[in-house]
Amino acid sequence: MSDNGEEVLVLVEPYAFRRGGHHQHALLALAQARGGTVVIAPNGVARDTLNALHQAGARLVTGAAGLPARAFLWAAGFLAHLSWVGQRLFRSRWWPRAVRRSPHQVTLLARCLVEAAALRTGGRQVSGPRAVVVLTASEGLHGVAALLGGVSHLRFVHETSTTEGTCLRMLARLARRAERRVFVLCPTPAVHDQMVSLFPRVVCRVRVFAVDDGRRLTEHEHDGGRLAFDIPGSETVVCLVGGWWPHKDIAVVDQALGLLTEPLHVIVTGHPLDEDVLARWADLKQVRLHVEPGPLSEAVLRLVYGASDATLVARHAGVGKESGLVMDAAQWGVPLIVSDHDPHLTARLGDAPWVRLFTAGDPRALAAVLDDLVRLPLPPPGHRAPARLGMPTAAEQADFLIDTAARLTAGKEDG
Structure with missing residues (x-):
């Protein structure tokens, strides 16, 4: 819990290691708008982002904390490498479509494990009320991420470039009850429609991701x-x-x-x-x-x-x-x-x-x-x-995320 008794905003950004861009801008703006924000960057953070987060007074955690989280992150790295090899090995159209798709299924699982590691790490950092948000979330395995991560959370899904195959759908069914601990935010109606068609049991809402920082060009x-x-x-x-x-x-x-x-x-x-x-x-x-x-x-x-x-x-x-x-x-x-x-x-x-x-x-x-x-x-x-364009200010977005996370935890978001 923060010093003033308010819920702590916990932001997970698996791609904080990338320099600049749409997602880093939102991450920094939210951290600047909400004092005491905890930022979880499981894959590390770019130097520019690191300096800005420190200036904003955010609490930054890189890597994973705790044995389960470290195991998930290690497994994700192994699977990401396996996917990289598979994409080069199976790129030829001589391979059946199912074989060519298999590396992307491995990537989807790897991303899920990164999120699970980050969620568990975030859970260890804040013991009191918190609003946990994955800013760049995978487009699949939502319940699996919640089950392994052990934390109710919001997820911004920006696009649906990969869909779950047969094996991943079977895995997702095992975690179906955990889908109630997930709230998916889609930046556009088109992404929302895709998510609803793919995951009818998951609560989805349209919410613009970008935030207005008020810093117009001079x-x-x-x-x-x-x-x-x-x-x-x-x-x-x-x-x-x-x-x-x-x-x-x-x-x-x-x-x-x-x-x-x-x-x-x-x-x-x-x-x-x-x-x-x-x-x-x-x-x-x-x-x-x-x-x-x-x-x-x-x-x-x-x-x-x-x-x-x-x-x-x-x-x-x-x-x-x-x-x-x-x-x-x-x-x-x-x-x-x-x-x-x-x-x-x-x-x-x-x-x-x-x-x-x-x-x-x-x-x-x-x-x-x-x-x-x-x-x-x-x-x-x-x-x-x-x-x-529907863009909220950074402060408005932070308030929305905290309020929505509280409603999710209280079981008031039922779709």
């Missing part, structure tokens, strides 16, 4: 960004932030840049990137390319956004998970160019003056929007933009 960061990339203030810039993952439609961006009729600076950041595509962009007549590879610290990322007249988000039609880049644009004050890949997101953004939508998968539509940006810059989003 004029100094706008000027500093242009200076950092050596871009004159009168020239137009878009940024393409984050690694080029399968849900992103880099092909449509590639084709659109080749259709531009106006000169445009493009800042590309993240990992992984395709060097062949970048080389092609560097040779385009209308494109001035700037590349910052690898995950960036938040300070550098803010300079990237500060230098930009808009951020570009291009996804394949039907992708429905929350976009941290869209949320960054709304809260930090950056105009947005985004594909209409998600009907729910499109409905929320459709008439916003700081947003330009283009048809997902249509390079000519994107090229037209980019050319228009050069001719007529977009205004920055207003201070109410985060609320328009």
